[in-house]
Amino acid sequence: MSITDNWVADAFEAIELPRRMRLRLTRNGLTVVPVTQAHVTTQMRIFSQIDSGLPGWMPIGEFKVLPAREGYKPEPDASVVREGQWNAGSSEFDEGSLPFVVEVVSPETKNRDYNTKPDHYALRGIPAYLIVDVLAATWTLLTQPEDGTYQCTQSGPFGKEIAIPVADQTLTLDSAQFMRI
Known part of the structure; x- marks a missing residue:
């Protein structure tokens, strides 16, 4: 990591925004992303189903x-870790402990969610990547990362079930519970 990378990371950590906004650090710099109620509600419903x-x-x-x-640490909207194998005081998780990640699409993140993040997550070997648009x-589930x-x-469209393999189980999400903008 260079001096520039440290400066950007320090600035990223120091900036405070209203709760209705998120600051994302991407290859292209810092981006402010508004958080819609559809995004928050869908994220909460995914958590509940998990x-x-x-x-x-x-x-x-x-x-x-x-x-x-x-220099990039992705910030997915949702995932899971095994109970008892996480630190409640941490907000960072190793890629090897994540069986899947979820991104809920916002107007500002659509291109990254569909075109940039699949490569990031596949390179990390994360077994499944779910895009909830x-x-x-609609939803798109990407699996079997290779090279x-x-x-x-x-x-599929909202209303269909989504089966995500997680270790020796299958998580079934009911996308009828997701909210559309």
């Missing part, structure tokens, strides 16, 4: 994925 449908796992959000690669009322690319893609 909590009730995936015994032995804890839903997590508002975290960074470690290690930094190319509250703008189009930095997901090999399998499934998509």
